[in-house]
Amino acid sequence: MKADNSPARGMRDLLPDEVVTRDHVLSTITDIYGRFGYRRIETPALESIARLTGGQGGENEKLLYQVLRRGLPDEMAPDTTLAELVDLGLRFDLTVPLTRFYGNNAAQLPTPFRSLQIGPVWRAERPQKGRYRQFYQCDIDLIGEGSVLAEAELIEATTTALAAVGLNDMTVRLSDRRFLSALASSAGLPQQSWDRFFIALDKLDKVGWDGVRKELDALAMPAAAVENALDVIGQLQSVGAEKLVDVLANALPDLAENVLADLSVTTGCLDALGRDRAVAWQFDPTLVRGMGYYTGQIFEVAYAGVSSSVAGGGRYDKLIGRTLGRDVPACGFSIGFERIIDLVGNLVAKDGVAVLMEADVPIADALAVARDLRAEGRNTEIIPRSGKMAAQLKRLEAANFGSVVVVRREGDNTVTDDIRELRSTPSQ
Structure with missing residues (x-):
């Protein structure tokens, strides 16, 4: 039977050129966030199953990878429950681990605390373009700041980071969970149905208004209340900054x-930001964000020509209190790293130098040539000469080398030719 050497479904191997691009994007984003004072932390891939299923992750809790307890026997009684088998799970985002981290380490951290996290997360969802079961997230969070300085700074930092990797045509979509709760209450929706209403509304960009109405009908929500809520949403779409608060x-x-x-302060900051760079914004009354832990303003970044957001976040003032025992104001923003990589494309620069070593050249001599080039700051690899020169130069150019130097023997001496730039070498 042939061995299956493919990665797990929905997960990927990454080739060297792909990793170069990812490293470039990560270093660029990390540099920008560092200028705003955000400092990197790390948390484990595994978290307590009780924490991961505590109602903090919304729909993502249904996509959780659960891990069997250590030391289980080969056979279990037929009536064994899942809870008896599982005690850990793979994290589905970086916010839930952050709240545990802060709860455990608050005494050693400054206030406010600016956190930067970059790492893989796992969700057992249906793989599709731009969505994988293992993928990277890049999060910044501002903990301990109760004013909308947090929202305004997070938005400015993230749009600055996205612009730095080449994404300039951005629109910030803004809403507020407190607005959504007031909307549902005013429309007459029973409070126990609010979360289901919000989840259905959050699918608008995927299923359209007809799909949302169909889902709400299936939930047997009061038809008049639903129409009241949707009517208010209609009034609030495409409202300009100068009229938003009054409307x-x-x-x-x-x-x-x-x-x-x-909202007035945040939108004023967005107006000022938009005068300095290519960042537009809009109030979006249909924006929900799927996580159940948001308590205030929520936001996403849309990019021209892309149906899904490229970044999203919001305020979650109650979440840390579940660990710490007291509420701490907190706000975060997460970049959709895999989508950014798809948009940026291949960023591999052809800056490497290939040291082509003829067969009779002593290895020590080739190493010395490469050593000198690396001392000049050049990325250098030693490659044996083989086949026709023109064909090998073509292969080197395709492998993203930008230049080549040939090391050969003349009598008893090793000779190094001048460096040649590789620019569409003509065939011979």
């Missing part, structure tokens, strides 16, 4: 003044 106040008279004030 919100008129559409939802019970919406708290502090919610309106917070």
Whole structure:
């Protein structure tokens, strides 16, 4: 039987050129976030199953990879429950581990604390273009800052990072979970149905209004209440910055003044940011974000020509309290790293030098030539000469070498030719 050497479904091997691109994007993003004061932390891939299934992850909890307890016997009783078999799971995002990290280490961290996390996460979802079962996330979080300084800074830092990797045509979509709760309450939806209403609304960009209505009908929600909510949403779409607060106040008279004030500050900061760089924004009353832990403003970054967002986040002031025992204001933003890689494309620069070593050249001499080139800051590889020169130069150019130097023997001496640039070498 032939061995299956393919990676697990929905997971990938990455070739060297792909890793070069990913490393470039990661280093660029990390550098930008560092300028804003965000410092890298690391958390384990595995977390307690109780924490991962504690209602913090919304729909993602259904996509959890669970891990069997150590030391289980080969056979279990037929009535054994899953809870008796599992005690750990692979993290499905970086926010839930962060809350545990902060709860355990708060006494050693500054206030506010600016966190940067980069690492793989796992979700057992159906693989498709741009979505994988193992993928990287890149998160920044500002913990301990209760004002919308957090929201405004996170948005500016993330749009700056995206621009630095070449994504400039961006639109920030903004909403607020407190607005959504006021909307559902004002429309007359029973509170126990709010989460299901929000989840259905969050699928608008995938299924359209007809699909949302169909899903809400299937949930047997009061038809009049649903129509009331959808009517208010219609009034709030495409509202300009100068009218947003007034329109919100008129559409939802019970919406708290502090919610309106917070949105006014954030949108004012977005206006100012948009005057300095190519960043547009809009208030999106259909934006929900799937995680159940958001408590305030939520936001996503859309990129021209891409149906899904390339970054998203929001405020989650209650989540850390589940570990620490007291509420701590917190806000975070996560970049969709795999989507960014797909958009950026191949960034491999042809800057490597190939040292072509003729067969009679002493290895020590070839090593010395390569050593001198590396001392000049050049990426250098030693490659034996083989076949026709023109054909080998073509192969080297295809392998992303930018130049070549031939090391050969003349009598008893080793000779190094001048460096040649590889630019579409003509065939011979």
